[in-house]
Amino acid sequence: MTDTATREFSTVGVIGLGTMGAGIAEVFARNGYSVIGVEVNDGGVERGRQHLEHSTGRAVKREKMTEDQQSELLGRITLTTDMTALSAADLVVEAVVESLAIKKSIFASLDGIVRDDAILATNTSSLSVTEISTANSKPGRVIGVHFFNPAPVQNLVEIIRTVVTEPAVLEQVQGVLRDLGKNPVVCGDKAGFIANTLLFGYLNHAVAMYEGKYASREDIDAAMRFGCGYPMGPLALLDLIGLDTAYEILDTMYKQGRDRLHAPAPILKQYVTAGLLGRKSGRGFYTYE
Numbered sequence: 388m389t390d391t392a393t394r395e396f397s398t399v400g401v402i403g404l405g406t407m408g409a410g411i412a413e414v415f416a417r418n419g420y421s422v423i424g425v426e427v428n429d430g431g432v433e434r435g436r437q438h439l440e441h442s443t444g445r446a447v448k449r450e451k452m453t454e455d456q457q458s459e460l461l462g463r464i465t466l467t468t469d470m471t472a473l474s475a476a477d478l479v480v481e482a483v484v485e486s487l488a489i490k491k492s493i494f495a496s497l498d499g500i501v502r503d504d505a506i507l508a509t510n511t512s513s514l515s516v517t518e519i520s521t522a523n524s525k526p527g528r529v530i531g532v533h534f535f536n537p538a539p540v541q542n543l544v545e546i547i548r549t550v551v552t553e554p555a556v557l558e559q560v561q562g563v564l565r566d567l568g569k570n571p572v573v574c575g576d577k578a579g580f581i582a583n584t585l586l587f588g589y590l591n592h593a594v595a596m597y598e599g600k601y602a603s604r605e606d607i608d609a610a611m612r613f614g615c616g617y618p619m620g621p622l623a624l625l626d627l628i629g630l631d632t633a634y635e636i637l638d639t640m641y642k643q644g645r646d647r648l649h650a651p652a653p654i655l656k657q658y659v660t661a662g663l664l665g666r667k668s669g670r671g672f673y674t675y676e
């Protein structure tokens with residue numbers, strides 16, 4: 388599938404089929420790759436299946452895809468709870484919750500499963516790729532690939548190279564991402580990478596503005612949409628990202644840089660504790676059907 392001279396990639400594993408993982412699985416399957424999607428239990432598999440059916444169903448409704456193309460795409464994705472299925476993967480993309488302990492345990496267990504030449508990627512938004520890589524016996528084959536939400540739509544993917552990532556691994560991952568029609572950018576391993584470092588200070592500021600009752604949520608969002616041409620206002624975007632994810636990203640960036648800009652606005656934590664996680668839970672700054 389990819390035109391990198393050194394290596395043919397045809398099978399991709401995706402671990403974790405939440406919003407991001409399911410979106411990533413869809414992107415690969417859309418581009419002809421065989422995808423093995425792994426979840427921790429049957430409930431996770433079912434949730435992943437629903438994500439995939441909903442997203443591709445939306446494309447069918449908009450006449451961007453026929454029903455036959457949708458079934459072909461879904462037919463390229465195998466969903467399982469069995470990690471050993473990843474032995475067939477050329478590339479594994481981990482997209483589970485932002486927990487260093489969980490990610491490290493996954494990268495450790497991949498050791499006994501994947502082929503020696505497989506590339507292991509993490510979709511972490513803010514954790515240290517270097518730390519995650521140390522859990523595996525081949526840290527040189529570990530790299531960050533950070534997709535943006537919604538993954539089937541946003542063209543940017545940040546590639547995070549650590550000080551030990553093999554240059555050939557970086558080159559091959561760039562080739563695969565270009566093959567998906569994505570626009571990869573490369574950066575070093577620092578919390579937030581390029582886009583979130585720039586984006587989250589702004590999002591956090593919008594939450595503080597809302598929390599301080601300076602303006603309504605609608606007016607804060609309208610100001611940025613109609614005044615600055617952003618496709619979504621900051622509070623609607625936070626609901627799309629997930630308030631739990633947003634909180635974790637801000638908290639990690641704050642702990643690393645101690646920049647007040649990233650000290651999570653208190654109401655964000657309160658929403659997360661109350662289970663208001665944004666679109667995925669049906670309510671965040673806004674309420675969803």
Ligand code: CAA
Nearest residue numbers: 442445449451512534535536537539540583618619624628
């Ligand atoms: N899954 C798949 N496709 C989707 C989708 C989803 N969740 N949401 C929208 N789309 C597709 C639609 O099907 C449509 O495709 P076509 O043009 O082919 O028909 C296209 O996207 C446009 O959708 P809509 O017309 O429904 O809505 P829109 O024009 O308002 O676009 C949006 C929706 C793409 C989400 C747009 O508002 C946008 O780009 N918002 C900003 C998103 C953003 O900033 N993302 C980055 C978040 S930060 C991040 O992800 C990093 C992190 O670590 C948290």
